[in-house]
Amino acid sequence: MNNSKRAVILAVDDAPEVLDIIKETLAADYDIKLATRGEIALKIA
Amino acid sequence: MGIGSTFGFCLTFDISTEKAVEKIIHVDGGRVLIVDDNDASREIIAKQVVAHGFDVDVEVEVVMSGKQALACLAKGKLFDAIIMDWKMPELDGVETLREINALHLTNSPFVIMATAYDSHDLENELVVQNLTAANILTKPFSASSLWDALNSCLGTVQEIKQEVETLVTDKQISLEGVRVLLVEDNQFNQELALELLDMRGIIADLAENGREAVELVAKNNNYDIVLMDCEMPIMDGYTATQKIRAEWGSELPIIAMTANVMADDIERAKKSGMNDHIAKPINFEAMMATIAKWALNTHNVSSNIEKITESIKANPVTKQDSNIMTNAHIDVQAGLKMLTGNKDLYMRLLKRFKENFSDSIVQLTSFLEANNLEEATCLAHTIKGTSANIGTITLQTFAAKIEKYCHDEDIKQAQDVLPDIQLSLNHVLIEIDNFLNSENTTEDEPVIQQSKAVSPEEFNTLVQILRENLENYDSNSEAAFLDLSKAVFIEKDKLALDKLASSIEDYDFEQALIGLNICYPEQG
Structure with a gap:
């Protein structure tokens, strides 16, 4: 599979354990970007 | 590679307290005696009980009259529940019930009364005779209403056994x-x-x-x-x-x-x-x-917390107890199930919980004392959600209570829950320690990080990879950091590196980038 074609998912949650779960579950299939605050999410998006 | 997409997603829900109750009255099995003079009726009831008990171990015995039932019980046969018809020749159901009570059995069974007549008449008859039945069913009854009635009886039996077991092992506080x-x-x-x-x-x-x-x-x-x-x-x-x-x-x-x-x-x-x-x-x-x-x-709540904490410390849970204790306050199975069995991730969540929430009730207490309802609500909410993730229902329930009281601006009520939640948290923390310890010793993996000799160029590449990952808020940042830390052979600045590590662990990539640039300034 071509890496550059992988879908990108942005996950935003102030609870790091939620990001843990999302990362572990989805990282094999997607490029994941993680943000713990809304402002950071806006910068990424 | 095949064509097509696979989507996966992960949703976090709070476990409803209703579910918890349901779980408690889950039926594992039981012994049931059916008393009915009508051949067809007896057979149908027996079939219904057995059919519904397909995944549980239910033993069924049938008799044709009240006399036979009494003989059976008098012989010392044990039953958890009796399903008994009301109108029977000679000894009817109500009379039989009275005789059963007169036996003064040590393990007296729950009695479900069944009747094809008016159930109100049966109820009145029972009241007149000063008797109580666990449940009354009107014939013909559906299999599910029968099973509901049975569940509430057998389930309670299970519940007692379960609670008794838990409490025997749970003697931290001397009362x-x-x-x-x-x-x-x-x-x-x-x-x-x-x-x-x-x-x-x-x-x-x-x-x-x-x-x-x-x-x-x-x-x-x-x-x-x-x-x-x-x-x-x-x-x-x-x-x-x-x-x-x-x-x-x-x-x-x-x-x-x-x-x-x-x-x-x-x-x-x-x-x-x-x-x-x-x-x-x-x-x-x-x-x-x-x-x-x-x-x-009766007058000092906070000294109570100390007392309870002390008594827990004075009676540390021993290693052998760890399994029992784990079952008592953290439902590892439930926690793992939420994470589709990913044990490494679960362990990580437990560690994170311990790091982030050990002092949470102290914080909560001071928020409430300072009348800071907003922070208190927020913290209670976080505790609630996180407890759900690791499978500790009691802690979750207490946190939900505090959240609600804070939301209702009832500080006094919220404060009343503090001793309970502190106690619950103490239990959970002890169990996390036990669980993590037992896992570490069984797997015994060599965790000594071996520094890999790399050339300065290679090292710079690793720094650059981490930097790019951080700049992109990429979830691979952690892996990149691990690669880098393996390659660190000169202890540059342990403190700065630790700080960098914890920023990455908390997914604060901006802070991590600042830290990285302090350790390894960008070149050119």
Whole structure:
């Protein structure tokens, strides 16, 4: 599979354990970007 | 590679408390006696019981008359439940029930009465004879209503066994010698509560209704605490409390036991002069915590927390207990299930919980003291969500309560929950330690990080990869950091590296980038 074609998912949650779960579950299939605050999410998006 | 997309997603839900109750009354099996003079009816009931019991171990025995049933019981055969027809020749169902009670069996079975006649007539007949049946079914009944009736009986049997087991192992707080007045009209609840109180060395007196309670308090006013059912015949709990308060003041702690956990009912209990409440069906851990809170020390809540914490420290859980204890406060299976069995991730969540929440109740206490409802609500909410993730229902329930009280701006109520939640958290932290320790020793992986010799160019590449990942808020940042830290052979600045590591662990990539640039300034 071509890496550059992988879908990108942005996950935003102030609870790091939620990001843990999302990362572990989805990282094999997607490029994941993680943000713990809304402002950071806006910068990424 | 095949064509097509696979989507996966992960949703976090709070576990409903209803579910928890349901789980408690999950039926593992039981012995059922069916008493009916009608051949067809007997066969149908037996089939229904067996058919529904496909995944549980239910033993069924059938007899044709009340006499046979009594003979069976008199021979010492044990049953958890009896399903009995009312209208039978010679000895009818109600008469048989009276005879069964007269046997004074030590393990007396629950009796479900069935009738093709008017169930109200049966009810009246039972009242007249001063008898109680666990349930009444009207024939013809559906398999599911039969099974519901059975579940509530057999389930309670399971519940008792389970609670007794948990409590035997759960002796952190000494409540020995505490004097309790139990006011409860339901015989089943009486027996259960008395047995459990006795196991903890608590001395309990029983009053069957409010009037008896008032009389007992008048006779020997030396109780440390009263556990008061609210709805009772003759005199209800509210009235009894008012009378006790009017006569002997407000010193004696009175705890409402009520199935109504609506705010109005709690309010009514408070108005009548009760100090606290326990919800029914009774969670015995909460019951013991409440007794500890009110009976050990009636005026200083925070010193109670200390006492409880000390007693836990004084009786550290031994290694052999770790499995039992794990089952008591953290439901590892539930936690793992939420993470589709990913044990590494679960361990990580446990570690994170320990790091982030050890002092959470202290924080919560100070937020509440400072009247900072916004922060308190937020923290309680976080504790609630996180407890759900790792599978600790009790902690989750207490946190939900505090969140609700904060939301209602009822600081006093919220503060009342603090001793309970602290106790629950203490249990959970001990179990996390035990669990993590046991996992570490069984796997025993060599965790010594071996520094890999790399050239300065390679090293710079690793730094650059991490930098790019951080700049992109990429979830691979952690892996990149691990690669880099393996390659660090000169201890540059341990403190700065640790800080960098913890920023990445907390997914604060911006802070991590600053830290990285301090350790390894960007070149060119």
